[in-house]
Amino acid sequence: MALLEVQDLEIAVRTKGKLLPVVQGVSFDVDDNETLGIVGESGCGKSLTALAIMGLLGGTTVRITGGNIRFDGMDLLTLSDGERRSIMGNRMAMIFQEPMTSLNPVYRIGDQIIENIRQHQKMTNAQARDRAVELLSLVRIPNPSERVDSFPHQMSGGQRQRVMIAMALSCDPKLLIADEPTTALDVTVQKEVLDLMADLQTRMGTAIVLISHDLGVISETCDKVAVMYRGRVVEAAATENLFAELAHPYTRGLLNSIPVVDSDVDWLEAIPGRVPTLEEELTGCAFHPRCALVTKLCATSVPQETEYKPGHSVRCHFSGKVAP
Amino acid sequence: MLAYTAKRLLTLIPTLLAASILVFLFVHLIPGDPAAILLGDTATPEEVAQLSAEMGFDRPLHVQYFIWLGNVLQGDLGTSIFFRQPVLSVIGSGAETSILLASMTMIWIILIGLPIGILSATRQGTWIDQITSSGAMLAASIPTFWLGLYLIMIFSVTLGWFPSSGFPSLSDHGGITNLRYLLLPSLTLAAPNAALIVRLVRASMLDVSREDHVRTARAKGLHPTRVAIKHIFRNALIAVAAAFGFTFAALISEAVVTETVFSLPGIGRLVVQSILRRDYPVIQGVILVIVVLYMVVNLAVDLAYARLDPRVSLK
Missing domain, CATH: 1.10.3720.10 (MetI-like)
Structure with a gap:
């Protein structure tokens, strides 16, 4: 049994009295020591999926309407609030897209890490502080025993994201969810943060769910990939297999829109159109208004998930025809 | 924190001075002879002249201000007309x-x-x-x-x-x-x-x-x-x-x-x-x-x- 199993997850947003589905029938699983990448454009439901796993879907407007999430043998959706909180920040931790604003500006970073440690482990303040210094040095913050007393505004974006990682790792989580952890950072810092995460994974055996809109980041760091489009997983496979044979026209479009330094192409290919908004009613395949291979069938019938190759699933009526 | 406190204390001085000028001018902004105002309607011209000299109202305004400020700094805010006691x-x-x-x-x-x-x-x-x-x-x-x-x-x-x-x-x-x-x-x-x-x-x-x-x-x-x-x-x-x-x-x-x-x-x-x-x-x-x-x-x-x-x- 996998560490994390998401089955047929459905999430809906309540607007103007109506429930609009934003995530539909999403399934995947992640094993120990494995990295799953979830990729897609803004608004495809990848962040909501991550927040749902973590238990951070806020308030009454966004909620889980179906499916289940199993973590380490527990059904997360049936746990009490207290039981759920004992997992959050402990066996399952999350880092966010906005390192500049994700730390509380009025507390020293050390105290923020200590708070997480002491929430879940019986430790004195001094012990937790030693652990915080150790964690800061683990994420390669220089002079950790001094920087532990810094305030967030005294650190750069990259350093703050390292602090977030240190905080997330403070209770040795089995699963780390990283929602666009490098999007707000400079390219060179991006690489450092990703390397750091990969390095920590090898040392600690943590499972990682990495959410990104950047196929380049995903291809370098993930063992397997799920491509999401408008609330559904449209293609999923081991990273090697996926990039060897792109089965879905959307994935292909995403890849073609990445510039390649050595190529002679004058114009980058872009996927025409945009992700349809939630209010727009769509029949058939959600990608059909933007797809080059569109037929009448695509506009009327939702493609079911089919096995394109063993371990490589896709939702497209014409999955075979887009292979290079 | 200490340096910040000291800096903030220093910025109080010009504000206080400006406020003291406004407060000082208060009596002089009311039209008419300040001594006559202080003494009220029933005062005779002799009394007004006497108070004027006593309070220094016949001297130039800036001189009056510095005398007044000097008194204030020593805790002397003048004398109440009604109570006949220090303010x-x-x-x-x-x-x-x-x-x-x-x-x-x-x-x-x-x-x-x-x-x-x-x-x-x-x-x-x-x-x-x-x-x-x-x-x-x-x-x-x-x-x-x-x-x-x-x-x-x-x-x-x-x-x-x-x-x-x-x-x-x-x-x-x-x-x-x-x-x-x-x-x-x-x-x-x-x-x-x-x-x-x-x-x-x-x-x-x-x-x-x-x-x-x-x-x-x-x-x-x-x-x-x-x-x-x-x-x-x-x-x-x-x-x-x-x-x-x-x-x-x-x-x-x-x-x-x-x-x-x-x-x-x-x-x-x-x-x-x-x-x-x-x-x-x-x-x-x-x-x-x-x-x-x-x-x-x-x-x-x-x-x-x-x-x-x-x-x-x-x-």
Whole structure:
């Protein structure tokens, strides 16, 4: 049994009295020591999926309407609030897209890490502080025993994201969810943060769910990939297999829109159109208004998930025809 | 922190000087001979001329100012025309009442404003929030003199629980229990200001609760109450602290009305009576004291601000 199993997850947003589905029938699983990448454009439901796993879907407007999430043998959706909180920040931790604003500006970073440690482990303040210094040095913050007393505004974006990682790792989580952890950072810092995460994974055996809109980041760091489009997983496979044979026209479009330094192409290919908004009613395949291979069938019938190759699933009526 | 405090103290000096010039000019801005104004309608020309020479009104204005400033710095604010006593001791006699009234009011504002504001924010959209929010709206809209009179009618006249007017000193018979004389006035003064704080705490907490670091706090698995107090309220307090300076300014003007309604022997009522008596040295003295007090309170607010928000003092 996998560490994390998401089955047929459905999430809906309540607007103007109506429930609009934003995530539909999403399934995947992640094993120990494995990295799953979830990729897609803004608004495809990848962040909501991550927040749902973590238990951070806020308030009454966004909620889980179906499916289940199993973590380490527990059904997360049936746990009490207290039981759920004992997992959050402990066996399952999350880092966010906005390192500049994700730390509380009025507390020293050390105290923020200590708070997480002491929430879940019986430790004195001094012990937790030693652990915080150790964690800061683990994420390669220089002079950790001094920087532990810094305030967030005294650190750069990259350093703050390292602090977030240190905080997330403070209770040795089995699963780390990283929602666009490098999007707000400079390219060179991006690489450092990703390397750091990969390095920590090898040392600690943590499972990682990495959410990104950047196929380049995903291809370098993930063992397997799920491509999401408008609330559904449209293609999923081991990273090697996926990039060897792109089965879905959307994935292909995403890849073609990445510039390649050595190529002679004058114009980058872009996927025409945009992700349809939630209010727009769509029949058939959600990608059909933007797809080059569109037929009448695509506009009327939702493609079911089919096995394109063993371990490589896709939702497209014409999955075979887009292979290079 | 020390350097910041020193810097803020230094910036007080020019402000104080400017304020002292305005206060000094106060008597001279009223049309006519200041000596004639000070002496009132019944004075003879000889008396006016004598006082003019006594007070130095015949000398150039800037000379008068420096003499006056020198006296003020030595604690001499002049002599009350009505009481025939030094202004400082006249003000001093009202200080006990006013300081106790202001302190009790501040305590009410904190005890009522902060918890209800937190409750209202954490129960956003529920009936608790509806009741506290509309209650705050009501309290903020009631004029203090009207509320004061109503409280007197209910709790003093009808129920007879609290005295309706006056305030014997704490050193008089009754000692600390004399504070009951200040209960209704302080509640009257606190009501609109506490309402303001309720609304401010609620609004700032709702603002902060949408910030990213609150999501981080929740992701740590902290109990919602701990997230609300330690993370949301603590950050909201920065905005609330700034408002306490304004609240203090509002208290000064509202105290004038409240002390009059409850016949309290405080500085507020002293101002009203001194204006009616044309006791200009006292008015001048009170204004100066209020200016200094106001600046000290705002300095305290600024220091609290720097203490609450680590990003401030380092700039």
